[in-house]
Amino acid sequence: xxxxxxxxxxxxxxxxxxxxxxxxxxxxxxxxxxxxxxxxxxxxxxxxxxxxxxxxxxxxxxxxxxxxxxxxxxxxxxxxxxxxxxxxxxxxxxxxxxxxxxxxxxxxxxxxxxxxxxxxxxxxxxxxxxxxxxxxxxxxxxxxxxxxxxxxxxxxxxxxxxxx
Amino acid sequence: xxxxxxxxxxxxxxxxxxxxxxxxxxxxxxxxxxxxxxxxxxxxxxxxxxxxxxxxxxxxxxxxxxxxxxxxxxxxxxxxxxxxxxxxxxxxxxxxxxxxxxxxxxxxxxxxxxxxxxxxxxxxxxxxxxxxxxxxxxxxxxxxxxxxxxxxxxxxxxxxxxxx
DNA sequence: TCCAATCGGGACTGAATTGGTCCCCTATCG
DNA sequence: CGATAGGGGACCAATTCAGTCCCGATTGGA
Ligand code: SF4
Ligand code: SF4
Numbered sequence: 001x002x003x004x005x006x007x008x009x010x011x012x013x014x015x016x017x018x019x020x021x022x023x024x025x026x027x028x029x030x031x032x033x034x035x036x037x038x039x040x041x042x043x044x045x046x047x048x049x050x051x052x053x054x055x056x057x058x059x060x061x062x063x064x065x066x067x068x069x070x071x072x073x074x075x076x077x078x079x080x081x082x083x084x085x086x087x088x089x090x091x092x093x094x095x096x097x098x099x100x101x102x103x104x105x106x107x108x109x110x111x112x113x114x115x116x117x118x119x120x121x122x123x124x125x126x127x128x129x130x131x132x133x134x135x136x137x138x139x140x141x142x143x144x145x146x147x148x149x150x151x152x153x154x155x156x157x158x159x160x161x162x163x164x
Numbered sequence: 165x166x167x168x169x170x171x172x173x174x175x176x177x178x179x180x181x182x183x184x185x186x187x188x189x190x191x192x193x194x195x196x197x198x199x200x201x202x203x204x205x206x207x208x209x210x211x212x213x214x215x216x217x218x219x220x221x222x223x224x225x226x227x228x229x230x231x232x233x234x235x236x237x238x239x240x241x242x243x244x245x246x247x248x249x250x251x252x253x254x255x256x257x258x259x260x261x262x263x264x265x266x267x268x269x270x271x272x273x274x275x276x277x278x279x280x281x282x283x284x285x286x287x288x289x290x291x292x293x294x295x296x297x298x299x300x301x302x303x304x305x306x307x308x309x310x311x312x313x314x315x316x317x318x319x320x321x322x323x324x325x326x327x328x
Numbered sequence: 329t330c331c332a333a334t335c336g337g338g339a340c341t342g343a344a345t346t347g348g349t350c351c352c353c354t355a356t357c358g
Numbered sequence: 359c360g361a362t363a364g365g366g367g368a369c370c371a372a373t374t375c376a377g378t379c380c381c382g383a384t385t386g387g388a
Binding site: 009013034110120125 | 268277289
């Protein structure tokens with residue numbers, strides 16, 4: 001059903017929680033704070049640390065903290081942290097697998113384009129956006145009629161240009 | 165790894181093949197023509213017919229044919245045909261499941277936004293685009309640096325505005 | 329100097345999903 | 359009427375996923 005992994009989902013939940021209160025907190029604390037079971041939090045955090053989205057401190061009084069401001073963490077980053085490179089199919093450029101059909105498949109590299117479009121969409125939304133308090137209950141799913149409106153909206157875009 | 169179903173992949177392959185030669189062809193013929201195993205083709209076609217992307221003719225000399233011009237079939241349609249509504253998470257508006265955490269989840273409806281962005285990207289590419297002969301090998305996957313470039317590109321857009 | 333608190337890496341298992349195959353019924357053409 | 363197609367759905371093997379657990383490494387503080 002074109003679903004992201006549940007673990008990835010949790011990752012985002014945790015990240016959002018971290019973005020809202022940037023204090024160093026231990027895994028079990030974050031767990032208690034979000035309702036996500038402890039072992040799962042631990043597992044997710046490991047992945048997040050490994051991919052550099054979260055900074056960890058070991059030893060007593062240790063814990064986790066976002067590695068960079070929420071505005072600079074895109075949804076794409078979170079997904080990639082948990083699921084590896086975004087690759088809709090095996091024949092897409094940066095997939096680490098290959099399809100045996102790849103040589104004579106009638107659609108050559110056309111998936112790359114789709115893949116790129118999706119990734120771009122995912123790069124346009126940041127953790128900051130996800131962590132924002134409701135406010136405008138505006139993002140209905142049912143096409144906002146803006147489709148093909150020629151407008152400048154590009155798969156969402158926002159503060160993300162807070163360059164380094 | 166944020167992968168679409170293999171069956172969905174096949175669906176697109178078959179659709180592309182159909183788009184290129186719009187003759188009524190039987191499943192086994194399409195199979196032979198694309199290299200996809202017959203039973204799989206059959207299965208995929210059923211789904212495509214059920215969701216109205218493909219028209220079928222039964223009886224001898226029967227077969228399949230695109231239900232509408234390739235320009236009016238978006239990648240999103242193909243995915244939805246095989247995998248049901250596009251719903252990145254269970255809490256997204258048009259998911260047919262629900263997450264028990266949904267009530268007190270810190271991120272309320274924020275996934276809707278991501279979901280919408282992805283869907284929009286997927287709606288902006290049509291079967292015609294996928295079926296096009298190579299020509300411009302231009303859609304590299306490695307981020308086009310355009311991120312936050314304020315440009316007008318919106319997850320691809322094209323002929324798709326051929327309204328209903 | 330130790331102890332207790334934390335993270336890090338990875339193995340392991342049960343459950344769920346997916347991919348692929350098959351069978352039988354219905355429809356249509358010649 | 360018979361051969362050729364599709365339609366619906368059951369079915370099973372294989373893979374993937376989610377969730378848990380364990381043990382070693384690190385560090386602050388008693
Ligand atoms: S090469 Fe063809 S069959 Fe293989 S993953 Fe790409 S599109 Fe799918
Ligand atoms: S409600 Fe929260 S936990 Fe449930 S699917 Fe949505 S984001 Fe994930």
